[in-house]
């Protein structure tokens with residue numbers, strides 16, 4: 001199929017639930033993507049954070065090829081070497097004490113697991129999520145997701161015992177906490193809402209409040225985990241110890257896999273049959289995830305993300321100083337948001353034309369989740385293209401945000 005046939009086919013047959021950029025991506029390496037015409041892009045979308053170790057990372061490719069020749073599927077009712085290898089690696093990098101793992105296939109599934117475990121373990125029924133929080137779009141996960149745009153058509157089907165506390169506001173959490181609260185769920189840094197960082201002592205206070213209330217603290221590291229923010233887990237920036245952590249996105253190097261990590265006594269509240277996944281923990285994705293973890297550790301990607309992120313964020317902050325159109329630059333490591341004072345629809349299209357694949361939040365935040373293997377000169381290129389586009393004032397006079 002040629003470019004226009006591919007676009008036409010997808011437009012005709014794929015559910016129309018995605019806002020799409022007009023490129024046909026056919027190849028990727030590290031932080032670079034090529035379209036069907038051979039045009040090269042620096043990928044700041046990074047598969048929405050999935051391409052953490054780079055596109056088609058050779059170690060991941062080798063692991064997939066080797067494993068696919070041996071065994072691709074193996075239900076968890078049988079033991080398997082690739083799964084055991086992954087579990088060994090996962091618990092080595094897991095937050096303190098979270099050595100019991102449920103393997104699934106997507107972020108939303110990891111969240112579904114986390115809330116079932118919390119409800120079962122505590123015998124309580126209420127969950128507190130955060131305003132601005134994003135945890136996925138399956139019905140359980142959607143119940144914890146704040147954005148009305150995602151919820152409103154399905155409100156009647158959502159979990160009724162979810163309450164929202166204001167992210168960053170301890171008093172608001174105190175008001176919602178009672179002895180029916182099984183768990184408080186939060187992202188350490190809100191990703192989809194626009195890279196919102198909590199104030200310095202907020203997560204520590206959330207930890208203290210949940211502990212004294214006998215509620216579990218579930219930290220959703222699906223977007224922020226595995227080194228993206230400069231530490232293996234973003235919550236480590238605030239020195240807290242969650243009861244349950246969810247991870248997905250980058251874990252499989254592009255192959256679907258997710259994990260819910262909990263303390264054994266918490267996870268073991270689930271009895272045989274109370275939860276399961278046919279594909280969860282299949283050897284193919286486990287082999288890929290083992291290669292990802294090895295690569296993260298060998299290359300010390302958290303440190304790389306910290307160094308490159310500090311460099312890039314400081315550079316972007318210069319834009320804030322020089323342009324009246326930039327409201328704020330936020331981020332930690334390579335999890336970055338540039339909030340503009342205008343609707344960025346056209347801005348994003350222009351970046352794409354110039355060879356940068358961007359990500360976004362809302363209508364005015366340029367979000368960047370590039371692979372952690374991105375090169376410094378690629379970040380310089382992205383910076384120069386953002387700056388150049390900002391200087392093209394003609395179209396900026398349009399809608400304000």
Ligand SMILES: Cc1ncc(COP(=O)(O)O)c(C=O)c1O
Pocket residue numbers: 048106107108109111134135136137187191192220221222223224248249
């Ligand atoms: C913090 C967070 N939680 C959960 C999810 C849902 O993950 P998935 O799309 O794999 O279901 C996402 C996806 O963007 C996310 O960023």
